[in-house]
Amino acid sequence: MRRNYEAVIGLEVHAQMRTNTKIFCGCPTTFGAKPNTQTCPVCTGLPGVLPVLNRKALEFTVKTGLAMNCRISPYSRFARKNYFYPDLPKGYQISQYELPVCEGGWVDISVDGETRRIGITRIHMEEDAGKNIHEGGSYSYVDLNRACTPLMEIVSEPDIRSPKDAAQYMRKLRTILRYLGVCDGNMEEGSLRCDANISIRPVGQKEYGTRTELKNINSFRFVEKAIEYEIARQIRIVDEGGTVVQETRLWDSAAGVTQSMRSKEEAHDYRYFPDPDLTPIVVQQSWVDEIRASLPELPDAKQARYTSSFRLPEADADQLTAEQAVALWFEAAVAAGAPPKAVANWMMTELMKHLNDENRPIEECPVQPARLAGLIALIEQGIISGKIAKTVFEEMYATGRDADSIVKEKGLVQISDSGAIEQAVDDILAKHPGEVARYREGDEKLLGFFVGQLMRAMKGKANPQLANELLKKKLV
Numbered sequence: 001m002r003r004n005y006e007a008v009i010g011l012e013v014h015a016q017m018r019t020n021t022k023i024f025c026g027c028p029t030t031f032g033a034k035p036n037t038q039t040c041p042v043c044t045g046l047p048g049v050l051p052v053l054n055r056k057a058l059e060f061t062v063k064t065g066l067a068m069n070c071r072i073s074p075y076s077r078f079a080r081k082n083y084f085y086p087d088l089p090k091g092y093q094i095s096q097y098e099l100p101v102c103e104g105g106w107v108d109i110s111v112d113g114e115t116r117r118i119g120i121t122r123i124h125m126e127e128d129a130g131k132n133i134h135e136g137g138s139y140s141y142v143d144l145n146r147a148c149t150p151l152m153e154i155v156s157e158p159d160i161r162s163p164k165d166a167a168q169y170m171r172k173l174r175t176i177l178r179y180l181g182v183c184d185g186n187m188e189e190g191s192l193r194c195d196a197n198i199s200i201r202p203v204g205q206k207e208y209g210t211r212t213e214l215k216n217i218n219s220f221r222f223v224e225k226a227i228e229y230e231i232a233r234q235i236r237i238v239d240e241g242g243t244v245v246q247e248t249r250l251w252d253s254a255a256g257v258t259q260s261m262r263s264k265e266e267a268h269d270y271r272y273f274p275d276p277d278l279t280p281i282v283v284q285q286s287w288v289d290e291i292r293a294s295l296p297e298l299p300d301a302k303q304a305r306y307t308s309s310f311r312l313p314e315a316d317a318d319q320l321t322a323e324q325a326v327a328l329w330f331e332a333a334v335a336a337g338a339p340p341k342a343v344a345n346w347m348m349t350e351l352m353k354h355l356n357d358e359n360r361p362i363e364e365c366p367v368q369p370a371r372l373a374g375l376i377a378l379i380e381q382g383i384i385s386g387k388i389a390k391t392v393f394e395e396m397y398a399t400g401r402d403a404d405s406i407v408k409e410k411g412l413v414q415i416s417d418s419g420a421i422e423q424a425v426d427d428i429l430a431k432h433p434g435e436v437a438r439y440r441e442g443d444e445k446l447l448g449f450f451v452g453q454l455m456r457a458m459k460g461k462a463n464p465q466l467a468n469e470l471l472k473k474k475l476v
Contacts, residue, residue, distance in 0.1 A: 005200045009160035015152045015183040016191040023150035024051030035143035043148035045090030057150040060182040065102030077280040082271045087130035095126035097272040109168045119157030163227040167220045179324045193218040210244040226251035310340035332369035338376040366400040375403035
């Protein structure tokens with residue numbers, strides 16, 4: 001008989017920090033440079049060289065810890081994590097082990113209208129490895145440009161219970177990191193990726209099951225799909241009387257399966273010990289306070305303000321605050337005098353549709369926030385209708401011009417003269433006596449027909465509200 005299981009999931013998210021240089025040397029971190037052109041004796045692990053910590057990397061880690069409600073350790077240190085890979089030239093990785101910079105935090109995620117709190121075990125600094133390039137044939141290549149690139153590893157508690165929650169948690173981390181400016185969150189370039197630890201257990205059991213680790217997943221969709229597959233795989237093994245083996249697995253996105261990579265290492269396998277070349281890190285409370293004071297308004301606080309001060313629905317506030325640049329654009333339009341809900345509606349429909357179609361960030365939007373506010377003002381004043389406004393917006397997006405000049409140039413001013421509209425209504429009703437009779441017999445759907453005829457006759461310029469009122473009055 002099949003038992004009911006629950007998944008226990010923890011994520012280790014690796015975020016590449018947006019420093020100009022590497023974590024222990026002065027080499028640049030520019031993505032896409034020619035192989036092995038951004039290296040030096042330190043990041044290639046030559047004998048006798050000494051690493052020096054990049055202060056900006058420490059600042060970014062403290063800033064992230066504060067944003068994720070962590071305790072900042074006044075004393076921490078680096079450790080050597082010993083293992084051999086072809087792309088790890090020293091034969092060990094400089095990381096942190098028993099004394100990380102940040103511990104004991106949390107973030108909240110919203111899934112299906114429910115808020116769930118995910119604990120943060122620790123956030124620590126470490127260096128990245130290089131990159132193996134396999135191009136077929138008898139050879140593989142190693143590019144060490146990425147070696148020594150500064151990483152933050154954000155380790156969650158095993159509080160996640162579903163693939164959907166895992167993907168939403170990773171989205172939330174990306175949003176926070178981008179708000180802080182500490183990571184660009186570009187998953188295609190490997191700036192943000194995660195390892196997922198997954199186990200199953202019968203519902204109600206407190207003890208954890210045997211876990212597997214999925215390595216280097218680099219998209220929200222793959223996070224969800226890989227964990228879904230791995231949960232199903234483990235359930236199938238247990239239901240068939242087998243035993244889940246603790247191991248590291250890789251997600252094959254093309255085949256839609258996880259595949260065994262190697263047996264899962266434990267801490268003792270890495271032989272951690274304090275790095276003798278780097279002094280312990282002492283973080284003064286005054287510096288922590290200074291960093292805390294520099295934090296921007298974070299997504300949760302911004303979302304709460306949008307629902308309270310701007311009276312936006314939670315769904316609108318969530319969408320507008322997902323990217324800081326979008327939120328700032330929205331606030332600029334509201335500051336220019338436009339009603340918040342009207343700005344939200346235009347942004348989430350016309351504006352974002354155009355930007356998404358062109359794969360264009362909002363920073364490159366040809367329509368300035370104040371000009372969208374100007375367009376909305378013309379609608380509010382009854383100068384143009386909502387339908388005409390969409391035509392005007394198309395021209396604004398194409399040219400960057402303001403709404404007022406476009407309306408005047410193209411003669412798009414809405415007709416609100418009741419006399420003119422009434423005359424047009426009389427003409428239309430006189431031309432369609434059969435439809436008038438059917439309407440008066442109860443076929444009220446014909447109102448739309450008459451509205452369409454009127455708008456056609458007046459070239460779309462009739463005030464819609466006034467047109468409807470006059471039509472209903474004449475059709476009684």
